[in-house]
Structure formats: C-alpha cells, structure tokens
Amino acid sequence: MASIYNIPSHIKAWVYYEYGNIEEILKFESNIPIPDIKEDQVLIKVVAAALNPADYMRALGFFKDTDAPLPIVPGFDAAGVVVRVGSKVSKFKVGDEVYGDIIEYAWNNPKTIGTLAEYTATEEKVLAHKPSNLSFIEAASLPAAIITAYQGFDKIEFSAGKSILVLGGAGGVGSLVIQLAKHVFGASKVAATASTPKQDLLRSLGADLAIDYTKENFEELVEKFDVVYDTVGESNKALKAVKEGGKVVTIVPPATPPAITFSAVSDGAVLEKLQPYLESGKVKPVLDPKGPFPFSQTVEAFAYLKTNRAIGKVVLHPIP
The missing domain is CATH 3.40.50.720 (NAD(P)-binding Rossmann-like Domain)
Incomplete structure (x- = not known):
C-alpha cells in the first residue's frame, strides 16, 4: 500500500537478546528491520511510549514459555500516527493519530517488536483514535x-x-x-x-x-x-x-x-467507550513529574519505574 510518508527499511529501537534485568540487558540498535504488516494491521510511527511493570517482568523471563523468540523490542503502550494500513483495515487511514496497548495478550505470544521503537505494527482492534484534547505523551500513558x-x-x-x-x-x-x-x-x-x-x-x-x-x-x-x-x-x-x-x-x-x-486483554473498544470521559476531562492521564524521559534515557526510565515511586505513568518522548 502506498504511503505519503517516507518510511525507512530499518529503524532505531531498544532490544534485548537474552533474559535478565531489563536495565542491564537493553541495547540501543539503529538498524532493526521495520516490521511487516498483516492484512488486519497498521504500521504506526511511534511518537510516545509508556513503560509498564509487565515490560521488566517479561524481560526476566516470567512467561518465556509463551513469549516471542529473542531478540525482543519491549513496550506495550504507544501513541503515534498511522503510516501504512493492511488491506482489511477499515477503522483507520494513513495520517490518523492513534493510541493503544499493541499486545493483545501480554502473557501469550506477545509481539517481537513492541513500542520502544521508531515504528511498530499492530492489529487495528487494539487501537483507538487519540482523543483530540490529549497530547501524544498523555495518550501513550493510558492504554494498558x-x-x-x-x-x-x-x-x-x-x-x-x-x-x-x-x-x-x-x-x-x-x-x-x-x-x-x-x-x-x-x-x-x-x-x-x-x-x-x-x-x-x-x-x-x-x-x-x-x-x-x-x-x-x-x-x-x-x-x-x-x-x-x-x-x-x-x-x-x-x-x-x-x-x-x-x-x-x-x-x-x-x-x-x-x-x-485477572489479566487484562488489550481492546480498542474499551478506549473508544471511555473517549467521552477523556475528552470531557472527567478522566485525566496522570504523568510522573520526572518525565517524559527522552528515548536515549530508556534504561534510566526503567530503573526509575522499578523503584515503585513513580506517580502515574512513566513515558518516553520524543522517539527517537
């Protein structure tokens, strides 16, 4: 599918090649092949991404029996812009601002390329249109x-x-x-x-x-x-x-x-249902005052998240 965006063939991302403490195993790479999209998926230019405890639990190998094969780009939450759409995608078009938790089942066959990357691919069903009153940073903090x-x-x-x-x-x-x-x-x-x-x-x-x-x-x-x-x-x-x-x-x-x-299942329909409350300001994102962390400080951001002292969410922006 043609796109108005100049999409690279290789992207920058944070990657780990073995299981362990995430702040010790994460490596910055600038030459990761961009993910392909399936017919029900969109490719997103990630603008902001949020960190979750599930990221470092996954890195420790808590669910390696059902995990994607290593190496892994972590990250569940993102807000960004759709730059490519699969043939069966009906909800979004190129240029749409979207947000979501891109991994439907955190513990079962999660994606190899998560949201700590310049671009990521995911199914349209886990995404929603970004509320117009929220910044990308605010929107990225919400989904999971x-x-x-x-x-x-x-x-x-x-x-x-x-x-x-x-x-x-x-x-x-x-x-x-x-x-x-x-x-x-x-x-x-x-x-x-x-x-x-x-x-x-x-x-x-x-x-x-x-x-x-x-x-x-x-x-x-x-x-x-x-x-x-x-x-x-x-x-x-x-x-x-x-x-x-x-x-x-x-x-x-x-x-x-x-x-x-219970374990949550990522679902764009929940985000859509809550959109009126987000757009009216009745429900607000809560961002840690130390953030957002630049993409280059992802390791420091994870170390901070692990202190359990964060208020609300820890977000990375800009990417990269």
Whole structure:
C-alpha cells in the first residue's frame, strides 16, 4: 500500500537478546528491520511510549514459555500516527493519530517488536483514535493502565452506589481506578491508599478518603468496603478490609482466595467507550513529574519505574 510518508527499511529501537534485568540487558540498535504488516494491521510511527511493570517482568523471563523468540523490542503502550494500513483495515487511514496497548495478550505470544521503537505494527482492534484534547505523551500513558482498570470493574460486576478502596491509588492503574470509580461507575465512596506526599493527588483524582499507608493500616479501619481493588499485591490484607459478601480484585498474582485475579486483554473498544470521559476531562492521564524521559534515557526510565515511586505513568518522548 502506498504511503505519503517516507518510511525507512530499518529503524532505531531498544532490544534485548537474552533474559535478565531489563536495565542491564537493553541495547540501543539503529538498524532493526521495520516490521511487516498483516492484512488486519497498521504500521504506526511511534511518537510516545509508556513503560509498564509487565515490560521488566517479561524481560526476566516470567512467561518465556509463551513469549516471542529473542531478540525482543519491549513496550506495550504507544501513541503515534498511522503510516501504512493492511488491506482489511477499515477503522483507520494513513495520517490518523492513534493510541493503544499493541499486545493483545501480554502473557501469550506477545509481539517481537513492541513500542520502544521508531515504528511498530499492530492489529487495528487494539487501537483507538487519540482523543483530540490529549497530547501524544498523555495518550501513550493510558492504554494498558486504563484497560486494566476498566476490565477489573467488569470482572467484579461493579455497579453504581457501591463503595471501593483502591490500594496503590497514585500508581499507573490505581490513579485511573479512582477516576473510573468516581466518574464512570458511580461509586458511592472512593477510598485510596498512598504515601504521605501523594495524599493531595488522591483527593484531586476523586478519592473521598485518602489513607496514608505509612501512618495507618487500611485493613484495621472500622469502615469496610464493598470492593477492594488491589494494584500493589496485598490481597491477603485486602480481604480484611472488605464487607461480608464484598469482593477483592487484584492485578498482582498470586491472589489470596477468595480474591480474584485477572489479566487484562488489550481492546480498542474499551478506549473508544471511555473517549467521552477523556475528552470531557472527567478522566485525566496522570504523568510522573520526572518525565517524559527522552528515548536515549530508556534504561534510566526503567530503573526509575522499578523503584515503585513513580506517580502515574512513566513515558518516553520524543522517539527517537
């Protein structure tokens, strides 16, 4: 398919050739063959990409039995411009600004070339048009986190009028769980945990009760909640904070029964469904103030993400 863009045959990308700590194994390459597209795929010029814990877990070999063959270009989240479309693509055309988590199933046969590259290819079904009010940096921060947040509510069949406690409310997923609970799902009360400097952020996102986990134990609160949404891996404590008959959902396996764990599936339809909330500003991206990191500082960005101190999302821009 012809394109108005001057698309190179080889691209710059971050690559690893073996499993290990991502900040030790990542190498910058400037001569990676550009990915081909299948009939249901588009080629994207990546403008901004976000980092996820799944990137460094994948690099450690957590799911190597179902992983793509090495070498691997990591990265799930991107925002960019469509430069080529497959013959069966109907939703997008060359020039469209799009965003998405390009890997449908993180743990099962993920792509060899992820989003930490100048160009990447993915199926149209995992993408959506970028909300017009968001920058590429803001849009890149959203897909994996907001899809995960949303699908967790689906998993527990959350409904308006229920109360919710969010563990890790200042993180990439947690900061969006608070906003979705408040503005999309109509929670009666939203509580959330974070450290002392992040209490104001929790309130600004819509938390009615901000809990400083360095000063009090959420599981010892007199008040109990209909749902506890655990983004930090404390499902055992979460079970003590839930009402009788309530539910605990966690994104960090293994879950302590009867807490429910789930893995998100990337889906452009979720992004489309949430578009009105993003365009109205009711739901906002939360970007770490240290970012965006330039593409040349990808290793430093991963090292920072691994400290677990990041607020919201860590984004790379510009690329390259």
